[in-house]
Amino acid sequence: MYSDHLHKFNQILPSSNILTDPDITSSFCTDHRNRYHGEAFAVLQPDNVDAIQKIMRYCHQHHIPVTPQGGNTGLCGGATPHSSISKQGIILSLSKLNRLRNLSYDDNTITVEAGMILADLQTEARNAGLYFPLSLASEGSCQIGGNIACNAGGVNVVRYGTTRDLVIGLEYVLPTGELISHLQPLHKNTSGYEMRQIIIGSEGTLAIITAATLKLFAQPLSILTAWIGIDTIQTAIDLLQRLRNQFSDRISSFELISSQALKLSSSYSQLQPPTEAAWHILLELTDSIPNQNLTDPLISVLEQGNWLNTVIAQSETERNQLWKLRENISEAQRHLGASIKHDIALPIEYIADFVEHSQQQLQQAFPHAQTILFGHLGDGSLHYNVFLGDTLNNDVYQHEDNINKIVYECVIKHHGTVAAEHGIGQLKTQWIPQIRTQSEINWMRIQKQTLDPHNILNMGKVLPPLP
């Protein structure tokens, strides 16, 4: 059976782009957290769009499940095959479809293929004297197609928006093999429904993204990076308000880091904590005009609120060290062991109250729980990761439902969402009915049924199982 399929794939791709050896395919079948272990009879690595169309057409005809995969850095099990598929499907890896197609100075845009690594895309923009602002700790491995599929956020959302705000044109292959390509850099286009907005954030359930046209910006030439120790989250929010009044869109990053998260990262990174405090803010102010004095107005804001437990980076090395402390939190946690992760967003006005109440409830139910809390406070999103005492292996997942119930119910009570930027994947499908109305879910099912009538694309992800 599989040999017929492989024979067909061999007519579409060179054999070097068809992986079947389980020693090689196992890393594609395992997610970044080593939590989900799927199966696939082959991993296909097409390097052109025509091949993707042919593969999808064949899989559609033969009802072969397809799991699209970018850099496989996703944290919700979206990029590895669902366990219900067993070995019947393929993984479609986009990593070889990674060319720069165009860079337009007139339109200030770049068009790249989906498999381009995010850090390479940033470099392409930089080499052209421009700036692509999407930035995540996984940028050395994640791909722009994966970023678009998840509508990734990262550390610059407060100024530049999420990935959705950066995509101006999109090319994708539907599950039937049909190609839809709108890569023109049009800042305005009101000619009917905008399909790309449904594809962005659909986590590979509606289409294979093959290329995108993305907005570029002027490079930040004046940069101020500061680390501010504070006593409460509410104080951090007060500071954010004052900074917004003073600096408006020159605030690029406003990251919150708890003392526990800092302790973990500073020991992993072998760097001293810059400040002693219960909470920390990593602030970055930027301006595209060189030699702007951002320091004096910042000091004046900090003096007004007595936020004087502050370190301002004096060199690129110091700036890199401050960012390393922030960016290494995820990897430091991975080294520590398994945890129950929550990628949540709330209206900023409710965050302090949410953290207080959820922590009280967690401590009552799980006295040994320790929460590593950090995130993008400037846009209202938090990473809220619960470690349970000495249970640092996958046994911790036995408690996942109870912990999620406490955290997510508190999030919902505070008008938030259970998926800020990592998506739903296969991790959170059962929570969709709590945060979306039945009408919205019905509408999503209609889109899925219309575009993917045989349900071959990323089966078992995003939508909750049918009752």
Ligand SMILES: Cc1cc2nc3c(=O)[nH]c(=O)nc-3n(C[C@H](O)[C@H](O)[C@H](O)COP(=O)(O)OP(=O)(O)OC[C@H]3O[C@@H](n4cnc5c(N)ncnc54)[C@H](O)[C@@H]3O)c2cc1C
């Ligand atoms: C250390 C670390 C830090 C992180 N920090 C952040 C952060 O700050 N902000 C944030 O948003 N995320 C963050 N993430 C999560 C993750 O890196 C992002 O979600 C990223 O956008 C995923 O890209 P990827 O290429 O690895 O996608 P994958 O993990 O390969 O796939 C993710 C989803 O997209 C689908 N997909 C991938 N490529 C395509 C394609 N071409 N067409 C259709 N579907 C596709 C997959 O099927 C899957 O559902 C972090 C992860 C790590 C490990």
